[in-house]
Amino acid sequence: MNRIEEIARPAGRLPEIDQESLLPLPPPYDGVDALPPRKHLTDNARANCDCSLDGFLAVGMPRPQTEAEEQQLVERFIAGLDRLLSPDDNWAFLQQLTLSLDHCAGCQTCVESCPIYTASGHNEVYRPTFRSEIFRRIVKKYARRGGKFLAKLKGEDIELNAATILRLLESAYRCTLCRRCAQICPMGVDNALLTREIRKLFSMELGIAPKELHEKGSVVQLRTGSSTGLKAPVMKDNIEFLDEEIREQTGLNIHTPWDKQGADFLLIHNAGEISAWPENPMAFAIILEAAGISWTMSSDLGGYDSVNYGLWYDDAQFARVALRQMQAAKKLGVKKIVLGECGHAHKASMVTSDRLLPKDLDIPRESSMTFLRDIVMSGRLKLDPARNAFPVTLHDPCNLVRMMGIVKPQRDILKAICPQFREMTPHGVENYCCGGGSGFAIMSSFNFEDWRFLVAGRTKLKQILEAFADCPEPETKKYVCAPCSNCKGQFRDLFRYYGVWEKSGILYGGLAELIVNAMTDFEMPYIK
């Protein structure tokens, strides 16, 4: 596809992903034959949804069946555009949105910074300015005075029909909101913000969002207390089970404190850790116990799951979850909240909701990176770096690093306890996204996973392999430290898809696990 206007072409399909043109991976990942077979869309999905953007579906919004339905869809979309530009409905992001709509010079300086566009072999539908420019033209034509005349005059005419709307929706879920392109833009334009605003329009006006984020995500979290669907009593049972695990593994008699009034801090994990990577919350409990720190977890609604998916697609859901988390902390009278290893939860809680909270709910929030760095550097734990005598590299979660500037604490820890630590290139605030950002790591509807592995995670995989280029053999066990649940979810699936453990001996995990692995209190290594 070479022309933006083709987005409105009613029939046919825009170019599909050609595996041969993707960013090459080093051996033994350079062949396509060894990969699992591609998932095919069901006949039902093909018949009902528009998969013509790139042959993949993330949301799968049903296509309107009649002209009247199409007309209604267009009208509702235009109403959503008006609300996006309204100071009442979108005060939270109106300024950022307007600036990014009005000041792109079209210089394309940003495009090579996008790991998805480059990994795809420069497929135009993934160019970071592609969806922004379509959206910009639609806004100017349909939501601004004299728009239709000016659109024709300037040669920027895009027809708003069902094809345009459905493809724009899918396109909004082909960007991980990593904001590398925004970082590069000389004008300060933010394509990721525009992507999020498109998602927001669909969710807040049309009620359309990926079910993993909304229906099974934030809606479940607001109802039960956690996006996992686990209610507080079940969560407490699970943690009790983990306490027993710790006893069996280490001999430590830990009872995770729940709802302890006046504790020094409230620790909130991404609840997904407890079921998917229990070794991480266990490691936290071991570290806090060994350091003799007063802490607690909360069983209050909103107090035991740090995730806030609204950050990626919906302001209302975002505000609701943020408020409940702070209310839980306030009830306990803790001095501060420490956020576990979850990047988007960090950003949602410490940055995006910062100005949203009333003064009485503005409980200080601190990153576990800083907190763990202080514990490690204080000498309160007996650590032996020789216990981590394997190659380790660090993945920088975008939300934690590029969007919060928490860069050094995790490096201080790794340099102190991992003698074979090496950086990826690039790293820090210039890192590449894992490919699972903005909720992709939990999205697996239709054939979206194939896209996530083939395209979105490709640059990161290449970068990880290059970081271990001096020891590629599977016999040398290696560790990617990923202090973020979402990134770990992506690595779990990505590594499984490409057989990274079998072919390269690369394991992924959190930061706390490496600290516990270095503790001399235990005979057996913690990381197995």
Next chain:
Amino acid sequence: MPLLTLTLIAALAVFLLGNLCRFVKVMRMPAHLRWDLYPIPKGPRDRQRYGGSYFEETEWWTKPVGAGLGGEVVFMLKEVFFLRGVFKNFRGLWIWSLLLHWGLYLYIASTAVTVAVSVIGAHLVSERVLFSNASFAVCVAAYALGVIGSIGLLSLRSFSSRLKGFTSRATIFNLCLLAAIFGTGLVALFNPRHDLLTALADAVNLRHAAGVYSAATYCHFALVIFFLVYFPFTHMTHMFMKYFTWHGVRWDDMPARFNEGGRKDIANNLQRHVSWQAPHIHGAPEQTWNNVASSSGQDGNTGHE
């Protein structure tokens, strides 16, 4: 008052008023939520080097957060005068863009000097300074750089695969306009020598001299007048809107606890009415953001497979 003077003043007034309106419009938008993007040039210099923030400090809320404009100004000067971001990320575009930008900067500077000397020249310095070889050379450099830069960018946008499909008609028009302004200026400078500067000096000093300048000079002024009126309606306002995109958004990392005024603005915003129509929001005229945030929104049902 000579017609040329009158038209130039009117165009300048539209230019200033138009840009002021755009600036004020953005400035008066509601206080927004944070949308930080690092590196942010604030705080200790060693931290700035790797893009760190005050969040790296233990109990950061008990310590002063990085403030001051020094780092921001230095960053912006590099961006404005050397196009640092484009240099790092799109070298092929950078050289042409740099030439065009320096053409504009020198054009503005040489015009300002010409106007200043024309106004005070009679009393303080000889008008000959205005037409000295040095001033003339600066004007020539400005126009030449502008012509080369804009034509270079036009060619790049026409032939580069990275730019071609994403170059709008408006962008081509803007570049042609700039090329024409610089081109006619260059011709007017030499035909006859000093004609353009004489015309500007006459306009400033309210001297009636209709019909005595070259066609290139009249053409140049006509294009400049059009440009001044047209500019506020284009994306070229990025020139000063960077104040918002950089300083006001990505570098605005001031926490609410240190900005009580900002917190009050947001509290007022939470009283605004919500009319979004998705089922989980239940937009209604009387519904405020406070109500929405406090509700659970449990009736939503979206997502399809």
